Amino acid sequence: MSFDELKNIMVSLGIPESDIRLDAAREDAGLDSIAVVELALVLRREKGLVVTEEELGAAATVADVAALVAAR
């Protein structure tokens, strides 16, 4: 999955587009612990991508999250 696709999903979770930058810390980009649970669910249900909540929670930056979804 590309960064743009990830960004679209994050916007659909209510995260302001301007906060979603590759160099932003995960929590600063709105991916707090609840959003991580939701993102893992949406990726699995809607895109068929299995990325665990633990993996997403261990990501430090948006770039790390993007790398996780790009690898699946």
Next chain:
Amino acid sequence: MILRVTVPDVSVTGLGMVTPAGDGWQATWERVCEGLPTAALGPPAPVAHLACTVADFDPARLGRARSRRPDRCTQLALLAAREALSDAGLEPARWDGTRVAVIVGSSSGGIGTLESEHRALLGEGAQEMSPYAVPASLGNSVSAQLTIELGAMGPSHTVNTACASGATAIGTALDLLALGRCDIALVGGADATITPYNIAGFDRVGALSHRFDDPAGALRPFDARRDGFVMGEGAGMLVLERTADARARGARARARIRGFGASSDAHHVVKPSTDGAGLVLALREALARAGASAQDVSHINAHGTGTPMGDRVEAAALAVLFPHRPPVTSTKAVTGHLMGAAGAVEAALTVLAVEQGLVPPTANLDDLDPAVALDIPTKCREGRLPLALSVSTGFGGQNAVLAITPD
């Protein structure tokens, strides 16, 4: 000690509706006045049933995030709230949100979300549940989401008196305005209960019509051949302000709400008390708070769900209290029974009735039940309506009556 509260004049400055009869108050009002029912056959599961649905509803209108998380009930409420605020000429970006209250009635809140997330839990396990399953299905979710959306920081409640919820919400807001706890009250009702659990559950009670060969004719209030109601969904919202405040900001008032009466049958979880004593209490209280007497009433929007017993008890109470036979209508024949939204949508329709001097018809009334001694127009009737009542009752015997006058 008796606490004496001076009831101020309260004006209705905005209306919003999203109902099976139309997207918006204008479309809903027009279809109600045309007397065109909206009931249709639903899918066969979990039981054969009829329903009045909000057609062509696209949650994406709310924005992408809001189309994913909130329950359908809250989505309908958000759309109706936006219309009501626009109708009132209010912009949340410019108001003092600390003085805005949000009071919404809902009988089942986010039950659709609760049911689907519960299916996910039982089917695939906890990891398939949304982290928003609980906040979207909590009883408070409708009013809480509205406060977040609109930046309304005053008191907010979701009130529940089952099918009287929408009317009870309006009555509750009258008290908040009287006590000075807010300056603007965004009030109403919302429900989206056409769900497997509710359809099957209400069918088990025996409350739903089984006229499957004639969906449009199924919900027939006060008709001799009525056999139950048709479940509907939707939202109705009103903006209320003290009349002096509304005037000071140059707002247009559609009508005023003069009184509210609430009571309980204290009788049965489903059935109304056969003597209608609880309902009469609420009717009398609404009139007393409006400073009016029974003979002043010129129109009544009845609860009239089309159940054999409910209509009989309501009709008997109205006939005894109002022997001068003011025109009575049940708009549910067109909209379906909107459950917790019904009281708010019907109050809004009553606002339009007194504003326009028009009693909407009761559809499907072909043969008036001989036990019903009421004047029930089957065509729109014009005339000045100095005082109208909107009547709501809920399972558990909870009653709510609003007294509404032209501005």
